[in-house]
Amino acid sequence: MAKVHVVHYLNQFFGGLGGEEKADLGPQWFDGPKGPGQLLQTLAPDIEIVGTVTAGDNYMAENTDAAVDEVVGLIEKNAGAEIDLLLAGPAFNAGRYGMACGAVCQAVQERLEKPAITALYPENPAVDIYRKAVTIVRAGSDVMGMRDAVGGMVAVAKKLVEEQAIDPATDGTISRGLRQNTFAESTGAQRAIDMLMRKLRGDAFETEYAMPVFSRVPPAPPVKDLSSATVALVTSGGIVPRGNPDRIESASASKYGEYSLKGLERLTPESHQTVHGGYDPTYANQDPNRVLPLDVMRDLEREGRIGRLADTYFATVGNATSVERAEQFGREIAGKLINFGALAVILTST
Amino acid sequence: MPLVLHKHAVAEVGIGTGSGFQQGRLTIDREALVSYVRSQVSRVTDVRVGIARPGEATRIVCVKDVIQPRVKKEGAEAGDGILCVLENVAVVTCGPIVGFQEGIIDMSGPGAEHTPFSQFPLIVLEIDVVEGLDPHLHEEAVREAGLAAAGFVAEVCRDTEPDEIEMVALTEISTEADLPRIAYVYPVLCQGLLHDTYVFGRNAKEGLPITVAPEVVMDNGVVSGNCVSACDKNTTYHHQNNPVIAELLRGHGSRWNFVGIVLTPAPTRLAEKENAAKAAIEQVVQLKAEGAIVSKEGFGNPDADMMMIVRGLEQAGIRTVGLTDEFAGTDGGSQSLADTTPEADAIVSTGNANERIELPAMKTIFGPLPDVTRLAGGYPHSLRDDGTMEVELQAIIGSTNELGFGRLTCREV
Structure with missing residues (x-):
């Protein structure tokens, strides 16, 4: 497989620029890997991080749309022709950082038409907002989970670049909540009877479609005249x-x-x-x-x-x-x- | 009394002079078939007959029904006597659109993987009817023409030695065997207005629910007359070869005790639905079932029938599994059903019918191709000038069949 060219998005802290005092920094481009990108590079020699974009958490949170435009502009300018994939984070359970990772991933997918991956703790508030649009690798709550999260991103990155289907059950990603067709081993009738027998025996069974909860609209008050x-x-x-x-x-x-x-x-x-x-x-x-x-x-x-x-x-x-x-x-x-x-x-x- | 199926395996189908069946080769006399159909159905003006074979670059559009050729050799009662069956072949009726819900069969390519009817040769009838015919009479004429043609074709095996003989009779199992008692709740659409099913020759609006034995259903007891979307329309072939019945018979007496089928209507009005569900549930209770499989036909409106039946059975202490397809949007991100109930905790999904599929151009086309843009599951821009098209699985015959005929399912990603 040819080398996969990646751009990596990090916040000011993981980019090595400073802590909370540097959270107002605007987006900057650096050639090559930084911070977690160096770990990623050692885990996956066939991935080449061509550049890293860093931005401060507050800068991204305060004017997200314009800030994301700047990030995408930097990527286009410095790696536009080369990029195969964007990686963002891992952002673990960090709220502002998670939101920025989600927004940058979604923008790169839509505007540069390249796949993008982030890694978040399942309870990070960004998960609910971006899970449908963005592939999110399941990460631990803090930096202790760095190695696993980066490893997970590498595995999923290769699959995405090769346009293979991602299955949350085996690939360690957070479900996007999307229904996707696939062929089962046996017919629907056979599966139905197997499921019924399990249910009758009191064995564990897994429904193939969990009932959704419908939103209800309260009726408007009657028209007076x-x-x-x-x-x-x-x-x-x-x-x-x-x-x-x-x-x-x-x-x-x-x-x-x-x-x-x-x-x-x-x-x-x-x-x-x-x-x-x-x-x-x-x-x-x-x-x-x-x-x-x-x-x-x-x-x-x-x-x-x-x-x-x-x-x-x-x-x-x-x-x-x-x-x-x-x-x-x-x-x-x-x-x-x-x-x-x-x-x-x-x-x-x- | 049992039903005895004399099964004849068809290996090859061709058009020739004089219909016949020898060593697996089925020959259709085109002139004789056409004049027989026209003599039986006066509103049919023309029938073009062709053969579509697996692997060919052939597309059949505006498919109305698929019927397995069968003829009764002995016995007057439903579910009794000898039924001659031609296996690995079917009659397909198609022609100008009647409702919007006729579908597509591709004999090769990605579309072929989504329909069971790409797996054996098809005798295709393109049917024209008298001009200005009312849509209901049009549907009736095409339905009757298909049944007449299937009967005509099946005649060739009446006096031939069968390849296989199968006895179908639901035998009583001793209660000492201590096997779980399983019933099958089999709803059929009978909403009127081109959404009808015929049970023992009568519109299923009347006389249902009823408890029947499998041999009665298998003896051509249920005929499709309906124009629901192609993906989950139960064609006559599906009724003739209902996979839930086949599977329940297979394990009957060894793994479970198959206690019977409750054929139940899926009507339109809420009060009718409630009455039908209540009556069907009572019949399942009468069968002393401990568990029940509930299948489906169509979507949206019939979701309500299924949920009522499942809820009622579970509340009566009868465990259920429901078979349904999904309409989760083209990206799979929406809720899949129009009605739900918490009791439906065991569902088999037969796939998301909204998922789109790209179909290549085909060399041979049966039926009016431009009509695909008006089919449910087609789009005004579906058909491109080069003959390629993008449709939803919804437009492909049997793609998300809710009797569980196929292997398609849906998972969450």
Whole structure:
């Protein structure tokens, strides 16, 4: 294997620049390894640390975005063409240092498109924030765990550079909380029966999917006077203007659309359609008001039962859409509805 | 009375004059097959028949159903008599999209690893129906055409010596054997609106739950009529070869006591779901089961049915394992299910259907390729000009089958 070229990120202390009194130092570039990088270099001769970036803990914590920009700029300038991988830390249970390591790793992955690894104690607050985006090797709580942490980083670094899959169970990394497909030795039916037999015998068994805990949204208080309220329509039933101008997907929608209802009395098969792939579209396409009840809302408006119907409606496809994506849509749509002055929403699903 | 399976192993399939089956070589008379299907299903206007073989650069799109050719040689009752079965071959129906949930079968490449139907030759029927046909009648016409074709193909082995004979009958085990009593709860989709399953020829909306013996299910008792996403749609082939039933029969009397199958509906309305779950749980209690396997079909809505059944069984003191796939987002970072219950502490995952897969271009295409961009699991930009495509596993037939047919699973990284 060719030598792996690494840039190493350290704080002022591990970079040998000083203690807390030097925590305000800005990012600096040094050629070659420093501190833990020297240990790493002896453990893994096939890894070459081309340079080290150091920065003070307070400097990074106080203006993280700009500081990370500076760090990435230094790496690009001094090692841009050479770098295969970034290592940051180990930062053990150090809060500010851990946060800086996480932020630098994430920025290098996104902007330089190179893998990045840090090593943290599982209870370091940076773990919760960066575990999903960054590969984190499990480290001890303090510098006593240096040798193990650096060794762990070396092993994972080689796998990442060779684009091998990382398995927390065997590679000593902290789980990223991501579900990843893999082929088991036996079929699902065989595994189910084996698991049931263990459960019946009272033996230990491990579920393949631990039940998540759903977040609950407390209902908003009732609208005091509906006859003066602006009411909006939002649907996950995939009703869009005919032709699907935003190309919303029939499943696992990556977006939602916002469309005007101005001047429309009712939807027609010529004006609107459904793009939802999870239910029989026949009846929604015959009469799209069945899913997005514009006709009834106009009646209510005329009868004075609602103040008015918002001019814009929002639509997406709620079919195999991940909960995370749905939460994001919900937050964004709610923000826009508040800007419209909407006091109530009719949310139709299918 | 037992069901006797006369199994005939197919090694090769070809198109020729006069249908026949000799020394493992199955010959299909194209004209005869097409005219038989058209005579049985009047709304079918044209059928194009082709063979797709393992390892070929072949892609079948908008697959509606996969059916194993079987014909009843003796016996009028379900679960009784002789059933002739052609093994290592299946009839596949495809054609223009009906709902959005038809799927893809690739015979080679990375997609082939995710569908069980890349492993043996397929008799592919591209089916056209009369113009302007309502989607429900379209689905019915294609379903009936597939069943007719499978029956027609199976006729060739009616009078041939089988390669293997298997008796299927759930025998009583003496209670002195002291084996754990295990039941199988087998939900089938019957939500209407292109999400239907047919049990003994009737829509599963009526008459379920029922407790049945495995030989009754294996005697073509359950037929798919549904357009749920390809990954976890239980095709007719899956029902004919239900892996939970096969495994439970294998260890029956030696490792456990397989006490029966409760076929139960997965309807749409909450009250219907609650009633169905309650009735299914009562039937499992009646079987004096100590444990139960609960399988699934579809996702989202059926998550609720599974959780109700699991919760009720566990509260009745019956230990459960549930089989489900996951929709954890393309990066695997989201919650996987639409409903959960703390009692579901033993789950077998059959994979994250949102995970994307890159598929190469293929030389031979059956079915209308551009329709893949409208399939559940496809994207408007899925299909590139050079014929390569990126889809979610969701679009591949049987990729995350929730009867546990395949080996795919999901782990946390």
